[in-house]
Amino acid sequence: MHQVILDRLEQHLSGSPCSREFTAHLESCEECRAEVQQMKELSGVLFTLRAPEALTPSAGFYAQVARRVEAERPRSLWSFVWLEPAFGKRVAFASLMTLAILGSYLITRETEYSAGPPRPEVIMAQQSPADNPDMILATLASYEP
Amino acid sequence: MGTLTGALPLPAFGSRVTVKTRVDYQNSQEGALVRRAQSGDEAAFREIVEHYQSKVFSIIHGIVRQRNDVEDIAQQVFAKVYFSLRNFDFRSSLITWIYKITVNECFDYLRKKKVRKLVYESDLSEDEVRRVENTEPSVDRTTPADESLARHDYVLKLLARVSEEERNLLMLKEVEGHSVEELAEMTGMNENTIKVKLFRARQKLVKAAQRLDRAPGMVAG
Numbered sequence: 197m198h199q200v201i202l203d204r205l206e207q208h209l210s211g212s213p214c215s216r217e218f219t220a221h222l223e224s225c226e227e228c229r230a231e232v233q234q235m236k237e238l239s240g241v242l243f244t245l246r247a248p249e250a251l252t253p254s255a256g257f258y259a260q261v262a263r264r265v266e267a268e269r270p271r272s273l274w275s276f277v278w279l280e281p282a283f284g285k286r287v288a289f290a291s292l293m294t295l296a297i298l299g300s301y302l303i304t305r306e307t308e309y310s311a312g313p314p315r316p317e318v319i320m321a322q323q324s325p326a327d328n329p330d331m332i333l334a335t336l337a338s339y340e341p
Numbered sequence: 342m343g344t345l346t347g348a349l350p351l352p353a354f355g356s357r358v359t360v361k362t363r364v365d366y367q368n369s370q371e372g373a374l375v376r377r378a379q380s381g382d383e384a385a386f387r388e389i390v391e392h393y394q395s396k397v398f399s400i401i402h403g404i405v406r407q408r409n410d411v412e413d414i415a416q417q418v419f420a421k422v423y424f425s426l427r428n429f430d431f432r433s434s435l436i437t438w439i440y441k442i443t444v445n446e447c448f449d450y451l452r453k454k455k456v457r458k459l460v461y462e463s464d465l466s467e468d469e470v471r472r473v474e475n476t477e478p479s480v481d482r483t484t485p486a487d488e489s490l491a492r493h494d495y496v497l498k499l500l501a502r503v504s505e506e507e508r509n510l511l512m513l514k515e516v517e518g519h520s521v522e523e524l525a526e527m528t529g530m531n532e533n534t535i536k537v538k539l540f541r542a543r544q545k546l547v548k549a550a551q552r553l554d555r556a557p558g559m560v561a562g
Contacts, residue, residue, distance in 0.1 A: 205543075206514070206521050206536055235543045238550060242500075242515035244493045247403040251411055253394045258387055260412070261419040268420055 201228045208232065209239045367431040375435055379426055386426070390419050393436065397443050403516065404447040406493065414450055418443050437527040440517075441509050448508075451497065495553070502549040507542035514539060 197205075204218045222229050254260075366372050377385035397418055401411045421442050429438055500508050513519050513527070521539075525532045 202536075202540065206539060210520065231547070234547045234550070238499070238543065238546050239515055241492055241496050242511060244489065244496055245403045245512065245516045247399040248406075249402075250395070251398045251402050251408065253398055253415065254412065257394055257412070257415070258390050261390055261416050261423075262383075264416045264420045265423045268424070 197228050197231050198225060201225075201232060205232070205235070209236060366434055371435055372431060375426070375429060375431070379429070386423060389422070389435070393439055394419075396436065397439065400440065400443045401447055404444065404497070405450060406490075410450070414446055418446050421446065432529045434527045437509075437513070440513065441505070444509055444512060445505060448497075448501065452501075498553060499546050499549050503542050503545045507538065507545065510535065510538055511542050511546070 198221060200217055200221045201208075204214045208214045208218065222232060367376075374385050374388060378389055394415065397415050398411055401414045401418070402408070405411060405414065418439070422439060425442070429435070500511070503511070510524065510528075513524055514521075519527065521532050521535050524530075524535045528535070530538075
């Protein structure tokens, strides 16, 4: 397409009157004429994208938008726990179970510790005097109730 | 066609260079409203929605033509406006920015709808597909009987073959009827840039139309 046409193309497609130079070139140059004609046809077809009638938004349109914004708002983990009751319940149940298991483990350990070291009679029963009498004496001497 | 233009990488439009001063949207009344909304003022956002909702409805209705879906798409558009408003940099007017979001949302909707239809049809036998097509509204048919709907379908196919920016410019010029001067003000670009971009977009449309016209079953309108 030649410069003289390029300069005034939008003006021409909008339906505004163009310069004599433009019209004269369009009449003499077949290539420009064909291209402008195709662009003009497509320009007319694009007009079909205009709304056929005016649509009025419903009265509560903003409220619907606000609801959608809320629904699509990115959530933090905490809001997820609070806003999803099922997920929150599962988290609470899992936490309680963990606490219960940990608690019972600690209590068991506490019982074992409170039992203290074995009594002298037990040690004597475990170690036969015939085996090593000096060892038994040493154990009894170092015994602290 | 296009032999001479192909040799022109960036045509210089007009002997006189028209460069207008950029419109200062940031310091306008609308700019103040946008800044309030950007800082989390819900009332300001509500004002924006109420001011532009009719325009957005009209753009969507023009592209999608399904009355039932217009409100749903409009809600999605304003939700996107809400979440992206912080990134709005005042380089263009607010309506140009909302227009872009709206048009993109419509084409996204049409693309998803087409994919859903293809997935659905792939599960059906040929006879079932034919039966479904006969019971669907004419808007969804590949070859609509109504000439105006066929032309509408054709335009959407053409516009899907150009870039987002080109599509928006073409629509603002041809559908909304804005002049090159107005487009320059709205987009913050100079008039020559607008003319170049429009020209390239039109060339692409012509090429796309030639390809589509060669394809069987297409109605040029």
